[in-house]
Amino acid sequence: MTQRGTLGVAVIGTGRMGADHVRRISQVTGGARVAAVVDVDAERAKRVAAGVEGCTAYTEPAAAMAADDVDAVLIASPGPAHEAALLTAFEHDLPVLCEKPLTPDAASALRVLQAEQKLGHRRVQVGFMRRYDPEYVELKALLAGGRLGRPLMVHNRHRNVASPPGFTDAMLINDSVVHETDVTRWLLDQEITAVTVLRPAPSPNAPEGLADPQFVVLETEGGALADVEIFVNCGFGYQVQAEVVCECGTARIGDGHVMVTTMAGRWGGTVAQDFVERFEEAYDREVQAWVDATRRGEVTGPSAWDGYAAAAVCEAGVRAQSEGRRTRVDLIERPPFYA
Amino acid sequence: MTQRGTLGVAVIGTGRMGADHVRRISQVTGGARVAAVVDVDAERAKRVAAGVEGCTAYTEPAAAMAADDVDAVLIASPGPAHEAALLTAFEHDLPVLCEKPLTPDAASALRVLQAEQKLGHRRVQVGFMRRYDPEYVELKALLAGGRLGRPLMVHNRHRNVASPPGFTDAMLINDSVVHETDVTRWLLDQEITAVTVLRPAPSPNAPEGLADPQFVVLETEGGALADVEIFVNCGFGYQVQAEVVCECGTARIGDGHVMVTTMAGRWGGTVAQDFVERFEEAYDREVQAWVDATRRGEVTGPSAWDGYAAAAVCEAGVRAQSEGRRTRVDLIERPPFYA
Amino acid sequence: MTQRGTLGVAVIGTGRMGADHVRRISQVTGGARVAAVVDVDAERAKRVAAGVEGCTAYTEPAAAMAADDVDAVLIASPGPAHEAALLTAFEHDLPVLCEKPLTPDAASALRVLQAEQKLGHRRVQVGFMRRYDPEYVELKALLAGGRLGRPLMVHNRHRNVASPPGFTDAMLINDSVVHETDVTRWLLDQEITAVTVLRPAPSPNAPEGLADPQFVVLETEGGALADVEIFVNCGFGYQVQAEVVCECGTARIGDGHVMVTTMAGRWGGTVAQDFVERFEEAYDREVQAWVDATRRGEVTGPSAWDGYAAAAVCEAGVRAQSEGRRTRVDLIERPPFYA
């Protein structure tokens, strides 16, 4: 720890997400500072470092993690680089906030699980930021309170204005539906056991080669159903909604009624245009919670197991897309370490 | 026609629905009067007739339909009695408002279709009252206007406080989901081609032998998907909601925000407790529309073809329940008569 | 009574409101028919009568009321003609539904009160249709149920797209705020004792000579306050909202959430464009309730006293506008006849 207990963080990756986390740690959240930034693009790393007092630029994660003023690591590099960065952080026994996905597939996620278990204590928090969104938190608390009874179904809507160039059917599962995969597991506290993907006739706004929207049905070990409308070229905005149907009632989040205007024959409000607008507060809270827990010497939040389980469900989801039928999820038995 | 053009209606069946239609025609809607009521229970028929000026009680539909002051027939008897009543009405060439279902299965519905075609002109309006609900009407008009683009998906919620005694898995499809079957066909103007039924772990409030809730996925000839949450023991109220997701936007009905109260730490409103409360206005408008059209010598509204198509989808749905897989809907080619 | 108990109604006045009531009685509501229409414009009366089976056109109310097939009178002529028509109806001892205002001022309303009292039984229902609007009815029932405690304040919003040509400050009170005057008296079951009118800087959309919007504060005998925003050139739609603040909670109506759409970056719904759209159902229910009560030989609904009290409050309101200060309402003591 540096003096005054301020956490020195190395941010790995200085793309959109990484740069945003640098800004967040420097200007929004408390208790930490960016001591190092790492990027294979040395120029970009230097540019970002130049904007932060006392921040050093590196091109190698290992070099940053070896620095004296680095106490913790935030991984925001592309998914394929995560496994190596995580294993290096384990070597330095540094706490890690790893942007999702933990790794791009279940096999590599399993290797991370094994390495963390060898270390003997949890080091990884995975960046499933929806768990820090005030609306999801309120929903989770309501379910945990038990007044609605047991959850039977979850209806999810996940809509983006437009997909980025090169977006594929597999990315629809791995980058988008992965969030519903995690919140379903978290809200219900159950593993997902099977996935079915239905593809209606695509929207004319979908780019060639992408079936959009799709409709995903997840089944859980407890017999609950979660359906997900994923529509990444809906055109009108970014919308994330969830309705949990329980034995004695339902709860819905994501309607986003803040300011209501009336003009020109209509009443209503605006729809967020991207995930930053919708989940900015969730990111702030996620990073603050990670910093706070790390300064207390604890690891909280989504674990490497959550990252592995999400990867396994996504693998099944991509198979379900191509095979056009209900597909079982293959999960190893949960190690007691992650109980 | 009786003098002044008032339509003389014979109401077949004086159970809950029939008695309610007698009240409606006598006291709420205009342009018609109940000239005859028919019930196999002669005492009940007499009791109902006694409350209406100039109304005669019968035990045989044919006798009522032969009466001079009967110009039109409203069939509200149990489903298995519909076919015979319809064929009798055809013999007298009387216009009919037939409560749903048209008949209990596709084969008998097909016989009605054939008989009506032989008659050479449409005589039947089927009682799918949701088509007269102001919210569904507004939704249909919005879709027809084209501003949202083509519909891609429909998300339906259909919840009842509790199921009546003896309610079965098949009735869940035939009596409840049949409504979503019809509105999906009507809103999208497309036939349904396949049905899948998923059954999550049942609610403890479901009576023994009934899997409740269930989740039904309908596919249409145009490639659209309609999902239906059917939950007939939800405990909290009667709720019918629909969200149509189109190329350029979505539209949702059924939230039921009328009066909003704030007290004891909560804001909100009440949920209807039964279908009468939710759809009373739809029933009034349905009957008024039928009376008005009949007095003009026209037949409008859901046709016998709509009744047949709903029966065919429900048959597939019940098969899908028991076989646990996607099931194709068998439909004859649509006769030009019903184009 | 005509045969079958159908009520023969004479409609006095065949302008917009009168013609609409003719349509309503003929085609929408049950139990009555239009037996006569009256208009000083003989051609217009004949045109309207021609569209209704068995309907005779008159130019004199007295002639229509003397006709054998006329059992009841609906007055929809201009306000200044109401007193004479009401007194004529009293001579024939006919039940009357009188469109608001009862008469244009308190003095003439008082003469009507006295004439009705001489008759010895109530004959008049005044056309304050908001009392039949389902939302106001629900609000009244909630207040009557007592769960919210005693009402302390009522916040009203009353907005029109644009005022008709020639609309004056006095008409803002007499034609628009008169409705809030009545619903405040009815919801709280208290007389209004004082009126204050505040005039903010006018909207540029207000026609010359009209101060629009205005803000009216009503005080009741029980010490409650009701404020009214009246804005008749708001441009965007017709909106009537009311929030009652009670000891233990609040209740609000008029938000009008029916269908919610999401498109082009916005969620929301449409605003009604005129009072017919907003209150059509209230008019239907009002006329049906009047027909039903009349056929039972009863008089229900807003009484001539309600018409008089509204006129007295409006007179005070117009004085308050011109004098710019809090103005007391002068009311005679309520006769036991109207208790």
Next chain:
Amino acid sequence: MTQRGTLGVAVIGTGRMGADHVRRISQVTGGARVAAVVDVDAERAKRVAAGVEGCTAYTEPAAAMAADDVDAVLIASPGPAHEAALLTAFEHDLPVLCEKPLTPDAASALRVLQAEQKLGHRRVQVGFMRRYDPEYVELKALLAGGRLGRPLMVHNRHRNVASPPGFTDAMLINDSVVHETDVTRWLLDQEITAVTVLRPAPSPNAPEGLADPQFVVLETEGGALADVEIFVNCGFGYQVQAEVVCECGTARIGDGHVMVTTMAGRWGGTVAQDFVERFEEAYDREVQAWVDATRRGEVTGPSAWDGYAAAAVCEAGVRAQSEGRRTRVDLIERPPFYA
């Protein structure tokens, strides 16, 4: 400035608000640390200081402000102590975030204005935190954008569960309505010129001696009206709502629709129970904005002029309460320094 540019803040007053700001600066916001706390209760100051690394306890504001590691001052002591603390801060030329009220009356506020002007540059930000609430910020931006046209009226609702012991009529204005006073000035960018206070019959839940609710009407120099329902014993929750009525439309905030549940016959959500829950994010953003501006060497946010104007309006409001009539607000001409 301390090393790394972290702002060393002295927090004056360690009561509820002061202690909460200590927590906020230490754990929630970034860029600052609590270097000193001051309280006349030396024990309490020590207890609070003990929980923060590197924080010294003082009993005299002047001593804290003279400390080397103090770069800025946050005043959260009782209102009567503000003037002295502000003048001391001016002596040390330290930037100040002063909780509202600036001072308890217009005369003392005026002295602060004069002292700051003598200093030659702005040093004070007043703690009107609603200006940092995301909903008010969105409303302000909408009005500034001009799409709704000029504001004509503002309807405000301000409700608390229950008033603290000893709450008086004057405190209703000075502690509660002062917020609406400030947001009205800010949203409309106009000074308030007159105040009227109406007192309906009090709620039985109001403590003896307090007239609750009250209804306040503010008039602005531009001719707009702002009405405020203030009800500090409403029993059901903490609610702050505002609707701005403009030439071409309206905008409303404060409905607080986040999670919607349906159970036991009702749909709806929860109401916040106190101002911390409702405005926590506003406090966080306010302090962060002050820290950020201070580190940049700027003073932004509500000025001492805003604190003075609020005090002047509140003085007029309290006079209006006791005199029972419209009361003019006395304001000095705005010094160019605060233009």
